[in-house]
Amino acid sequence: MPLINFAAREINYKIVYYGCGLCGKTTNIQYIHRTINPEARGKLVSIATEEERTLYFDFLPLTLGTVKGMQTRFHLYTVPGQSYYNASRKLVLQGVDGVIFVADSQITRLDENVESYLNLWDNLLAQGDDLTKLGFVIQMNKRDLTDVFSVEDLNELLNHTHSPVTESSAVTGEGVFDTLKIVCKQVIAKTG
Amino acid sequence: MAKRKGLVINDRQLDRCDELLQKLKEVSGSSFLALISTSGQPITTAEDQYHPETLSLASLAASSFAATQQLAKILDENEFTLLFHEGKGLNLHVSQVTDKVLLIVTFGRETQVGKVRLYTQRAIEVLQQIFEGPEDENGPEMDSGFELDAGLAIDDLFKDL
Numbered sequence: 001m002p003l004i005n006f007a008a009r010e011i012n013y014k015i016v017y018y019g020c021g022l023c024g025k026t027t028n029i030q031y032i033h034r035t036i037n038p039e040a041r042g043k044l045v046s047i048a049t050e051e052e053r054t055l056y057f058d059f060l061p062l063t064l065g066t067v068k069g070m071q072t073r074f075h076l077y078t079v080p081g082q083s084y085y086n087a088s089r090k091l092v093l094q095g096v097d098g099v100i101f102v103a104d105s106q107i108t109r110l111d112e113n114v115e116s117y118l119n120l121w122d123n124l125l126a127q128g129d130d131l132t133k134l135g136f137v138i139q140m141n142k143r144d145l146t147d148v149f150s151v152e153d154l155n156e157l158l159n160h161t162h163s164p165v166t167e168s169s170a171v172t173g174e175g176v177f178d179t180l181k182i183v184c185k186q187v188i189a190k191t192g
Numbered sequence: 193m194a195k196r197k198g199l200v201i202n203d204r205q206l207d208r209c210d211e212l213l214q215k216l217k218e219v220s221g222s223s224f225l226a227l228i229s230t231s232g233q234p235i236t237t238a239e240d241q242y243h244p245e246t247l248s249l250a251s252l253a254a255s256s257f258a259a260t261q262q263l264a265k266i267l268d269e270n271e272f273t274l275l276f277h278e279g280k281g282l283n284l285h286v287s288q289v290t291d292k293v294l295l296i297v298t299f300g301r302e303t304q305v306g307k308v309r310l311y312t313q314r315a316i317e318v319l320q321q322i323f324e325g326p327e328d329e330n331g332p333e334m335d336s337g338f339e340l341d342a343g344l345a346i347d348d349l350f351k352d353l
């Protein structure tokens with residue numbers, strides 16, 4: 001649900017990185033924070049455990065600039081991936097406009113990916129949202145590792161909505177902005 | 193396909209909110225007030241000086257408030273409508289205006305909690321009236337060229353990255 005403030009000439013969209021623990025959600029957002037023009041971003045806020053695992057969320061505001069007289073912003077969030085933090089994930093999903101599902105491409109993480117994907121659907125349905133009406137991209141991360149699923153296999157497993165798919169290595173930044181670009185355009189197209 | 197509607201604020205609503213927040217700030221002796229959406233986005237503020245961390249503050253306050261609501265459910269309480277943090281020099285008061293809007297108030301030692309709570313509660317009753325009514329009637333439609341221009345701006349922001 002975007003916040004459209006016609007009086008202040010502002011529009012804000014909320015984009016959430018979702019996926020299982022250690023799939024690379026925080027790494028995505030940290031890379032964006034490090035790399036993008038500093039004038040286009042705000043402060044990166046992370047609520048993490050002492051082991052640097054996300055406890056609640058990471059938050060990074062991006063400013064697109066003024067479009068048709070409207071100051072346009074994207075607020076990027078991550079969720080905690082570990083399965084027992086579902087209550088926190090539900091809270092972060094409130095008011096979401098677009099989701100980037102970060103899939104860990106490693107063969108050993110198949111079950112966690114599927115569990116997280118189903119959990120995303122459950123949580124969205126519980127709050128009355130339909131993923132097909134939101135911006136949605138599946139990012140196949142960790143493509144730089146060896147022992148990974150083929151893109152075709154992951155697509156068959158996780159992409160029954162036929163949503164856009166990107167390949168990435170969030171550690172090196174490969175594919176990070178390609179993914180973000182797609183979902184940013186989607187949320188603008190799907191809201192108004 | 194029908195486009196999703198968000199929380200839309202029009203000129204009249206914002207003017208009335210700004211006026212009310214300014215008045216609340218004066219009578220309550222508070223230093224910073226912000227109306228934010230429950231998804232963590234700022235709507236408007238009343239402040240002595242520009243707060244550079246308003247976006248982070250809105251995000252954290254909304255998340256914290258949402259967590260408080262879940263705590264209420266776990267404790268079999270219908271809802272907690274207020275979140276209050278007391279510091280040595282500054283206090284933070286977050287309260288619910290509607291199911292989509294929250295009010296943040298910060299204040300120091302120069303005023304009292306009771307005074308802030310009393311005037312905030314009165315202000316919320318007025319704010320609720322401001323945000324009443326079907327959202328679709330609240331504001332104009334987005335400019336038809338917005339999607340195209342935003343797409344170009346996105347390409348420009350992420351180019352060479």
